[in-house]
Amino acid sequence: MKCSACAFEAPIGKFRYLYNARIDSSITMRQCPQCEQWLAVDELLGEAKDVVNPGEAPWGKSAGIEGLAEDVQV
Amino acid sequence: MGQSTARTEKESSVEELKNRREWWFVAEKTRSKRLDYLRKGVWKKGAIGGNYAPGIKIDLTFPQLFIDKWQEHEGEAIMLQKAHALAHVLDNIPIFITDNSQIMGYIGSAPHNIVWHWQGISMVNEEIYNEEGIIPEPEEESLEILANLNDYWGGRTAVDKLARVLDPEDAVKFMSGAIGWGTPTSAATYSTKDFDYIFKGFEAILAEVEERMEETEEKLQGNPSPEILPLYDKLPRWEAMQIVLEAGIRYAERYARLARTLAEHFESDPERREELLRIAETCERVPAKPPRNLQESLQFDHFVQVLSRYETFEGAWPHRPDYIHGPYYDKDVNQDKRLSKEEALDLVGEHLIRTHEVGIFAPKWAREGLQGITGTWVWTMGGVKPDGSDACNDMTVAYMQAARLVRVSNPTFGFRWHPKVKDEVMRECFECIRHGLGYPSMRNDPVLVANTVHWYGHPVEEARTWVHQACMSPCPTTKYGCQPMRMASATANCAKMIEYALHDGYDPVVNMQMGPKTGDPREFKDFEDLFGAWVKQMEWLRNILVRTVNLGRVKDPEFFGRPFLSAIYERAVETGTDACDPSNGDRGNAWVTGFTWVENADSLAAIKKFVYDEKKYTMDEVLDALNANWVGYEEMRLDFVKNAPKWGNDDDYVDDLMVRCLREVSRHSKENRCPSNNTWPLLPENVSGNIHYANLVGALPNGRRLGDALYDGGISPGPGLDKKGPTAVLKSCGKFDHVTDGRAFLLNQRLSPTQLSGEKGYQLWKAYMKTWADLGLDHVQFNMVDDATLRAAQKDPEKYQEVIVRVAGYSAHFVDISRKTQDNIIQRTVQGLG
Amino acid sequence: MATCKDCKGFFAREDDQDRGDCVMRVTDPRQAYYKAVPVEADKDASKCSSFRKR
Numbered sequence: 001m002k003c004s005a006c007a008f009e010a011p012i013g014k015f016r017y018l019y020n021a022r023i024d025s026s027i028t029m030r031q032c033p034q035c036e037q038w039l040a041v042d043e044l045l046g047e048a049k050d051v052v053n054p055g056e057a058p059w060g061k062s063a064g065i066e067g068l069a070e071d072v073q074v
Numbered sequence: 075m076g077q078s079t080a081r082t083e084k085e086s087s088v089e090e091l092k093n094r095r096e097w098w099f100v101a102e103k104t105r106s107k108r109l110d111y112l113r114k115g116v117w118k119k120g121a122i123g124g125n126y127a128p129g130i131k132i133d134l135t136f137p138q139l140f141i142d143k144w145q146e147h148e149g150e151a152i153m154l155q156k157a158h159a160l161a162h163v164l165d166n167i168p169i170f171i172t173d174n175s176q177i178m179g180y181i182g183s184a185p186h187n188i189v190w191h192w193q194g195i196s197m198v199n200e201e202i203y204n205e206e207g208i209i210p211e212p213e214e215e216s217l218e219i220l221a222n223l224n225d226y227w228g229g230r231t232a233v234d235k236l237a238r239v240l241d242p243e244d245a246v247k248f249m250s251g252a253i254g255w256g257t258p259t260s261a262a263t264y265s266t267k268d269f270d271y272i273f274k275g276f277e278a279i280l281a282e283v284e285e286r287m288e289e290t291e292e293k294l295q296g297n298p299s300p301e302i303l304p305l306y307d308k309l310p311r312w313e314a315m316q317i318v319l320e321a322g323i324r325y326a327e328r329y330a331r332l333a334r335t336l337a338e339h340f341e342s343d344p345e346r347r348e349e350l351l352r353i354a355e356t357c358e359r360v361p362a363k364p365p366r367n368l369q370e371s372l373q374f375d376h377f378v379q380v381l382s383r384y385e386t387f388e389g390a391w392p393h394r395p396d397y398i399h400g401p402y403y404d405k406d407v408n409q410d411k412r413l414s415k416e417e418a419l420d421l422v423g424e425h426l427i428r429t430h431e432v433g434i435f436a437p438k439w440a441r442e443g444l445q446g447i448t449g450t451w452v453w454t455m456g457g458v459k460p461d462g463s464d465a466c467n468d469m470t471v472a473y474m475q476a477a478r479l480v481r482v483s484n485p486t487f488g489f490r491w492h493p494k495v496k497d498e499v500m501r502e503c504f505e506c507i508r509h510g511l512g513y514p515s516m517r518n519d520p521v522l523v524a525n526t527v528h529w530y531g532h533p534v535e536e537a538r539t540w541v542h543q544a545c546m547s548p549c550p551t552t553k554y555g556c557q558p559m560r561m562a563s564a565t566a567n568c569a570k571m572i573e574y575a576l577h578d579g580y581d582p583v584v585n586m587q588m589g590p591k592t593g594d595p596r597e598f599k600d601f602e603d604l605f606g607a608w609v610k611q612m613e614w615l616r617n618i619l620v621r622t623v624n625l626g627r628v629k630d631p632e633f634f635g636r637p638f639l640s641a642i643y644e645r646a647v648e649t650g651t652d653a654c655d656p657s658n659g660d661r662g663n664a665w666v667t668g669f670t671w672v673e674n675a676d677s678l679a680a681i682k683k684f685v686y687d688e689k690k691y692t693m694d695e696v697l698d699a700l701n702a703n704w705v706g707y708e709e710m711r712l713d714f715v716k717n718a719p720k721w722g723n724d725d726d727y728v729d730d731l732m733v734r735c736l737r738e739v740s741r742h743s744k745e746n747r748c749p750s751n752n753t754w755p756l757l758p759e760n761v762s763g764n765i766h767y768a769n770l771v772g773a774l775p776n777g778r779r780l781g782d783a784l785y786d787g788g789i790s791p792g793p794g795l796d797k798k799g800p801t802a803v804l805k806s807c808g809k810f811d812h813v814t815d816g817r818a819f820l821l822n823q824r825l826s827p828t829q830l831s832g833e834k835g836y837q838l839w840k841a842y843m844k845t846w847a848d849l850g851l852d853h854v855q856f857n858m859v860d861d862a863t864l865r866a867a868q869k870d871p872e873k874y875q876e877v878i879v880r881v882a883g884y885s886a887h888f889v890d891i892s893r894k895t896q897d898n899i900i901q902r903t904v905q906g907l908g
Numbered sequence: 909m910a911t912c913k914d915c916k917g918f919f920a921r922e923d924d925q926d927r928g929d930c931v932m933r934v935t936d937p938r939q940a941y942y943k944a945v946p947v948e949a950d951k952d953a954s955k956c957s958s959f960r961k962r
Contacts, residue, residue: 019782019897021901023778054893055866115938116939129937170934173939185936328944331944340933
């Protein structure tokens with residue numbers, strides 16, 4: 001897997017596992033051992049999708065019931 | 075004219091802030107100048123993401139004063155030795171009066187200090203020595219004081235002594251940190267307090283103690299017999315009670331003296347001078363004598379809480395302040411018109427602030443489990459009187475209103491809902507929730523009164539006096555109902571039950587054989603074999619925790635000693651015993667706190683469906699995937715998450731398993747007995763244990779990996795896994811009996827602030843609450859802050875210092891909790907009502 | 909030798925003139941308050957940085 005921030009390449013297991021973005025999605029957060037950047041990783045594809053900074057939701061939306069409340073993003 | 079224009083501008087700006095739901099600015103603009111000063115003056119004591127805020131220092135004056143006298147009285151009965159040491163502290167610790175304040179008392183020698191109780195646990199003492207940032211300057215001198223203190227207390231603390239009598243195997247397993255947490259000692263504890271008794275005043279209690287001592291001395295002079303022998307041990311205990319009660323009175327008098335000095339020599343503002351003289355008069359009156367008005371009752375209450383916390387780390391605050399102080403409010407505000415509503419609100423708001431500012435050092439693991447706060451100080455509101463009539467009063471409303479003005483994350487409220495609660499009070503509860511405080515939590519009073527009678531046999535009139543013993547568990551505030559010690563140190567990491575059932579009792583995370591060998595799951599014939607293994611692991615896990623706490627409780631009077639608590643416990647005063655001595659009539663009110671509980675039902679359901687019913691995967695494949703932490707098995711993992719039944723969707727397949735698990739635990743709860751020979755029911759909840767245990771629970775068949783947060787509530791569905799809406803969640807939770815299937819069950823729900831705005835929002839919430847009550851659930855609590863605000867707060871924490879969220883059985887400022895906990899809260903499903 | 913009783917911040921106790929409170933004004937980064945520390949009237953104050961002669 002290649003780090004989206006510093007291009008460091010190593011097998012996925014070398015990137016420290018942090019936690020899942022949500023349990024029913026294949027997106028997780030891992031940390032690059034070289035630049036220590038948090039990454040959003042697609043575990044199904046084994047690819048780093050993006051860097052994750054505070055305030056950003058790698059899954060893009062909250063876990064919600066679609067269409068029932070305004071805050072709930074579809 | 076000018077004033078009127080200014081007011082109009084202020085009002086319109088407040089309206090705009092309300093429309094934008096910027097409740098923290100609404101509070102700032104609407105509270106009195108006094109409350110604004112006091113609120114902003116508080117030093118934040120809860121750890122921020124696990125670390126103390128800059129400027130917070132550990133108090134070294136307190137231990138130095140204590141140890142001086144402690145060593146002088148070496149060799150005396152522990153309660154007496156401690157009483158002398160405490161009295162010396164109370165006579166000599168620096169005290170202070172903050173500008174604008176009206177309620178006195180603080181634990182520590184300066185507002186930025188936090189205390190700790192070095193007589194509890196050596197490991198904590200060592201942790202303080204190594205904790206960066208909290209050692210007072212000059213650091214070298216402070217470290218020397220700490221080193222000397224550690225040298226003296228090493229091997230002498232309550233837990234050190236307990237460790238010597240514990241079964242070594244139990245001790246090693248407990249200390250692994252994997253199966254549970256807690257400190258089976260009243261050195262880290264909390265206690266119910268009976269204010270009907272305490273408000274008699276310390277002088278009246280002293281007279282009672284004196285009478286008992288005279289009677290006893292007379293008996294000792296009489297005919298020698300085996301019956302009189304235990305009386306010799308009672309005399310030093312009563313003497314200890316006398317010493318601390320008298321010291322408590324002198325401590326209050328020191329504030330009275332300072333207030334008079336300030337009024338006479340320092341204060342130029344006539345209004346503040348009057349206040350200082352009133353403070354002096356109040357502190358001369360209480361706690362020596364019964365309170366006569368609201369200021370005296372609040373002050374008496376606070377002195378008792380402060381004195382208790384000088385004695386030990388009381389990490390919770392079992393209390394029912396609206397019920398206790400309501401009659402004084404009524405007399406002052408409604409009858410005598412001595413106080414205006416605004417003046418009363420200032421006192422009530424300050425009561426919240428004085429409580430909020432209390433800081434006691436907690437070790438790192440406890441700070442992770444209770445992020446952002448010092449302890450779970452859940453105050454109980456509402457409910458019924460012993461005769462069953464509505465107990466809500468003007469103080470209930472005043473506390474709710476004050477909470478919205480001062481917006482503290484601790485204490486929080488738990489509201490005892492019952493069918494006779496008036497609409498105006500329900501609206502006050504809703505307003506607090508709508509303002510994003512995350513509290514009050516809503517408790518179903520009829521269910522919990524019945525539950526309290528069912529599990530422990532408390533008489534119904536006593537059960538109706540209940541307060542939250544910590545976050546969730548009701549406890550009567552009566553002579554034999556009060557619980558003097560944190561029996562919930564039997565706090566189980568329940569996800570280990572299924573993990574051990576799948577690993578033959580072996581813990582793959584800490585690499586140790588923990589539970590009994592229940593067999594290789596590959597050889598299980600059917601689901602019943604797996605379930606049988608789960609039952610055995612569950613029983614083992616509960617047993618090890620319960621027997622440790624039982625032993626700690628019985629040994630506590632010998633290893634720790636509670637002179638002050640004993641002096642305010644009627645049954646201890648009457649019998650000349652330590653309050654924690656279970657032989658003095660304590661009826662028992664123990665419970666096992668069940669962290670990480672729901673994973674069991676979801677994991678069992680997934681295996682039942684895929685391995686045994688559909689035979690889609692073999693047990694071998696499941697275990698391989700778990701052992702690999704699902705790495706390389708992502709498709710299979712998603713299948714387990716998305717296509718296995720999940721709790722909270724009104725699906726009988728998994729809900730029936732949840733009920734079955736609870737019934738097994740209930741059966742076993744009656745087999746486990748506390749030292750008062752009463753039961754040990756389960757109480758599923760998490761505080762932030764779901765984050766703490768994320769790195770201690772391995773991969774599970776519900777689809778989580780080692781490292782992922784566990785589910786957040788006690789019976790809350792997994793975040794994002796409740797797909798069928800709020801009523802389905804309630805229906806699942808209503809499938810078991812909240813009276814007989816456990817002690818209480820924590821349910822977190824997130825609601826949409828925009829959907830619940832205005833009158834329509836209130837009516838929607840009320841309808842939801844009716845369904846909740848009809849289904850017989852005992853608890854629910856709400857977060858009502860939108861994702862956008864929470865994300866913005868993560869990005870720019872400085873601007874969102876005052877955003878409060880409900881974490882679990884407590885609330886915290888969002889910016890004070892770790893990123894992982896923040897994300898976990900955002901992951902929770904926002905429920906649309908209606 | 910300067911003693912506590914010679915200081916402006918010393919207030920003797922009514923019930924015992926040999927003891928009293930050392931009262932000080934403190935302003936910390938968040939709040940202002942008056943602090944009282946019990947002292948002996950004859951305690952040596954020559955090295956006290958808060959000493960203010962009466």
